[in-house]
Amino acid sequence: MFEKQKKILNTLAEVLPIMDQYEKGYMMGTINTAAAMSKKREEKEYDSGDAVEEKKGA
Structure with a gap:
């Protein structure tokens, strides 16, 4: 994703x-x-706990 942002x-x-x-x-x-x-x-995902679950799976 970094290259796309740079472009x-x-x-x-x-x-x-x-x-x-x-x-x-x-x-x-x-x-x-x-x-x-x-x-x-991002705030909605954090509030619902989705962000925490994604980090655990990584």
Whole structure:
């Protein structure tokens, strides 16, 4: 997964300077929403005990 994240960051670094303010704002909103949803999912898994069970199985 690390390589995929690295590729995404490199792509963003290339296109960010050529984006206009609207595109940058839209992207930031999308990124913030995805991060909030991911955090909420992680919290839900932790509260339900799923995260603990996954660690035990690993």
